Amino acid sequence: MAAPRANMSYRDIKQVVLDRIHNKIWAPDSLLPSETDLAEEFSSTRTTVNRALRELAEEGYLERKRKAGTRVLNSPVRKAQFAIPLVRDEITENGSEYRYALVERTVLPAPAWLCARMDIPQGLDVLHLRCMHYAGSAPFQYEVRWIVPDSVPDVLEADFSCSGPNDWLVQKVPFTNLELSFLATKADQSVAEFLGAQAGDPIFTAERITWLRGQPVTLAKLFFAPGYRMTANL
Amino acid sequence: MAAPRANMSYRDIKQVVLDRIHNKIWAPDSLLPSETDLAEEFSSTRTTVNRALRELAEEGYLERKRKAGTRVLNSPVRKAQFAIPLVRDEITENGSEYRYALVERTVLPAPAWLCARMDIPQGLDVLHLRCMHYAGSAPFQYEVRWIVPDSVPDVLEADFSCSGPNDWLVQKVPFTNLELSFLATKADQSVAEFLGAQAGDPIFTAERITWLRGQPVTLAKLFFAPGYRMTANL
DNA sequence: AAGCCCCTTATGTCTATATATATAGGCATT
DNA sequence: AATGCCTATATATATAGACATAAGGGGCTT
Incomplete structure (x- = not known):
């Protein structure tokens, strides 16, 4: 020994x-x-x-x-740690050029499912964004985001045409709690077109909700291009 | 302050x-x-x-x-910790009854993709298992597993008809390294039938490779029933 | 300007020691 | 048998001081 x-x-x-x-x-x-x-x-x-x-x-x-x-412990290592980088970093660290495009920006009353999911009052106005993240010329991630303006000062004046909401939020709004889920979804026509996939293709999806001291801040659905894997080693 | x-x-x-x-x-x-x-x-x-x-x-x-x-750090690279419990625990902790079934057991030369993925010699005989895990009467997870007998003494004599390879391996074979990936796959006919899904449905999938001191031990593909989410809070 | 060396400094780690706190297990009481 | 208290003990944390090590920056050389 x-x-x-x-x-x-x-x-x-x-x-x-x-x-x-x-x-x-x-x-x-x-x-x-x-x-x-x-x-x-x-x-x-x-x-x-x-x-x-x-x-x-x-x-x-x-x-x-x-x-x-x-x-x-009888069954060791039951925890896997996944680093959750900003899209920007994930792409540039991979050697590709990061490109961003704003697809849509609207302010509208929160839909019922969102109120339920984030625990916000019925009919509250929220900021809704859709954007694309590209690795070089290849689509990498389609982002659908909802932001509660009440929790985020100045967000309605922010300009998201050149850089993504994630970058902005990270700079301006800290968060204290985060819920992160991974799931598989089916590409609808719109998502498929943005990601260069076929409608119906399986899409690896992350859903991310953040709070600041109990206040819901933002919900993001991140649809990854086909072939994406989230990997951890230990 | x-x-x-x-x-x-x-x-x-x-x-x-x-x-x-x-x-x-x-x-x-x-x-x-x-x-x-x-x-x-x-x-x-x-x-x-x-x-x-x-x-x-x-x-x-x-x-x-x-x-x-x-x-x-400007972007707190928060790390998400995911608990990766044994299927059995995941189901019973949820209050459901755990049920297991062996679907298929064969010994065959490793297919080329497996050799490449696990870095094992061409044509080596491997043990191939397919099994189902149920939560009560509902399908929960379909497991496709490959085990390298050279690295796992007695595995060819083990009886997998009543309890899953995971339980057995955890007891008998420690591992030193693990690679865990999450991805989205499309259900083929067989997977769909086992999981009670439609062919073509998006399936949340985990792929898990383990090594023992550099020796590849086992590769498992875990196909989760539709609607599954892997969630972490922090 | 580029390269090299050295000194300084902030973190990394170890030692030795002390106090705090939870709790398993025994003993006594109800 | 159940409850409550006590104590011994293992971990949890704090302190003080030392040496180790990486790396930034200045100054010198080429």
Whole structure:
């Protein structure tokens, strides 16, 4: 077994612990030695061991409870982290040129489904935008957005003809809560045309609602061009 | 402004820093004071401030670089954490009864696309499974799975008629790396029938590849019943 | 102007130690 | 058997001080 040398960093300790879990030296559901004991074994300190175990717990390998001790979870890694970049970044980091176009801008009373979804009063005027994001000349994402002007000062005066609402909102309005969903939708005629797809094609779709201290701010439906994948590694 | 009292915990400090970012006291792209200075302001220690800032950086609010200092990110690249539970848990936690059925089990030479995708030698025999997961009487998920027997001892003797390969693999084979993708696919005749959908319907699909120390272990395609959403809150 | 070296500085990490807090499990009481 | 209290213990967090390491920037050289 990996003989614990002296001067192990918290990273080393993490690795050793992970190895032992993988090799079932510490089986699922079993209890690890206490931090104090591990610190002694690794000739390290409790602080360092603590950091290692804390991070492994955050990563979903361990479960820790005061007094109860540290336990190996039986089904590890139940969390996948997806970075959710701005479209702009996603495109430019891919080496393509980012291009944006405003398709439509209207102010209208919120439709009933939107009121229900975002919990806003019936008939409130909202800003509705449709826009396209291109990677080079290829369509990348079709964005349908609703913004509650009451929560966003000056949004009705903002100019969205040259840059997208996302860029603007990120600059001007912080948010405190976010709900993000992924789903598959069927391209209707309009979406299909914008994305260069066939009507009826499956479209990977993200739906994003943000709030600022309980106030609903904006809902965005993001339709990705055919072939899009959202990938995470861990 | 919130007058920094003494004895602030790293949580308190995180909150104060977050507030200042939201209130643009520390604007996007601007540099924060050094840990040493903040420690003094909060009458705390550098260690405590360090933990607060480190966690905020992990959460995507700050960017930290040695010598360069700590900077407010202009677009908080918030990371969405998705729980990826075992199907079984996802269904039972929803209050439904979990039911499983094996549809097909074969051993065959790996098709070319699989060899390419998983980086395994041409013509290697692999175990191929198709199974269904039901929530009560409703179809929930159709699973198409490929397992590399070379990496998984005894898998050819395992009985998958009563419980799914996922349950079995979790128990027997740890993994060190995982790639998880979400995408939208079009239901073919077979998938549609299993999921109670129409051929051509958009299907939310997850693709999952796992490795054990560089060795490819298994690839699973998970087709979810129509209407499925993967949701994260933060 | 471009390249190189060195110094300074901010973060990264470790050690050693102390206090706080939740709680499992035992013991006593109802 | 159920309830309530106590205590030992494992984790959670804070403090103080040290050394490690990356990297920005100035100044020198070519």
